[in-house]
Amino acid sequence: MKTNDVLLRNVTKVVAFIIFLFSLHLFLAGHYNPGGGFVAGLTSAGAITLMLLAYDTKTIKSMLNINTIMLTGIGLLFALGTGLIGILTGDAFLTHKYTHVDLPILGDVALHTATLFDLGVYLVVVGVTLTIIQTIGESD
Amino acid sequence: MILKIALSIGLLLYSISIFLYLYRILKGPTTSDKVIALDSIGMNLVAIVALLSMFFDTNAYLDVILLIALLAFIGTVSFAKFIEKGKVIERERDN
Numbered sequence: 001m002k003t004n005d006v007l008l009r010n011v012t013k014v015v016a017f018i019i020f021l022f023s024l025h026l027f028l029a030g031h032y033n034p035g036g037g038f039v040a041g042l043t044s045a046g047a048i049t050l051m052l053l054a055y056d057t058k059t060i061k062s063m064l065n066i067n068t069i070m071l072t073g074i075g076l077l078f079a080l081g082t083g084l085i086g087i088l089t090g091d092a093f094l095t096h097k098y099t100h101v102d103l104p105i106l107g108d109v110a111l112h113t114a115t116l117f118d119l120g121v122y123l124v125v126v127g128v129t130l131t132i133i134q135t136i137g138e139s140d
Numbered sequence: 141m142i143l144k145i146a147l148s149i150g151l152l153l154y155s156i157s158i159f160l161y162l163y164r165i166l167k168g169p170t171t172s173d174k175v176i177a178l179d180s181i182g183m184n185l186v187a188i189v190a191l192l193s194m195f196f197d198t199n200a201y202l203d204v205i206l207l208i209a210l211l212a213f214i215g216t217v218s219f220a221k222f223i224e225k226g227k228v229i230e231r232e233r234d235n
Contacts, residue, residue: 003224008217019210026203034200043207050214053221056230137229 005054012054019047030118037118041125048126049133057138068130075123082117147195154188175219182212 023043030036052060086095098112161184164177186208193201218228 015210015213022206022210034203039207043210046210046214050217052229053214053217056233058232133229138231 009054012050016047016050019043019050023047027118027122031112031114037121038125041122042129044122044126045129045133048130052133052137057134068127068134070127072124072127072131075120075125075127078120078123079117080120082113082120085113144195147191150191151188151195154184154191158184158188171223175216175223178219179212179216182208182215186212 023040026035026043027037027040030040048060048064051063082096083094085097086093089095089097094117096113096117098110098114101109101111103109158181161177161181165174165181168174168177186205189201189204189208193199193205222228
């Protein structure tokens with residue numbers, strides 16, 4: 001019997017977008033509110049998992065075309081690099097810096113290098129979760 | 141004071157509802173009954189977290205509400221696909 005998943009696919013197109021926006025909110029709110037890199041990474045991986053459920057691994061690979069193992073490595077390099085910022089400025093390892101920047105539209109914004117560390121955590125969590133799911137899904 | 145009493149009654153009713161769904165999970169004749177009961181338990185958990193965030197007078201739990209709803213949706217979809225096709229993630233679809 002030929003199945004037609006038109007309802008699931010159209011719902012996925014809307015819901016995956018909402019989940020990505022929610023994951024971005026969790027990532028950026030992590031300093032002052034509940035959230036952070038770990039939950040944001042898991043939520044993004046959940047959105048990609050929903051797309052994998054609605055379509056198949058071949059379509060998602062042609063849509064996204066990311067090497068998940070490389071993504072994990074880049075995340076670890078981000079975490080190591082923010083640690084090296086402390087050493088290069090003469091402080092201890094993983095000493096974080098922050099500064100106030102005047103951006104054109106956003107105005108006075110406080111930027112902190114802990115966000116870059118959190119970005120590393122985010123990339124590692126997304127990479128590891130997608131590697132696990134895709135490896136198990138493709139093995140017959 | 142009247143709010144706390146109303147919230148307590150609501151929490152009690154949702155707890156009874158979750159116990160009834162648990163009975164359906166234990167006794168459900170088919171797998172689909174159990175999956176739908178699990179999805180409904182997820183929705184009741186959303187309501188319970190909302191009532192608890194009113195009870196404790198905080199808005200730190202509001203992200204949890206959206207997260208539970210999204211995870212319940214993804215879990216139910218994957219269970220449904222497993223029941224229908226036998227595979228959760230296909231390598232290459234045929235339609």
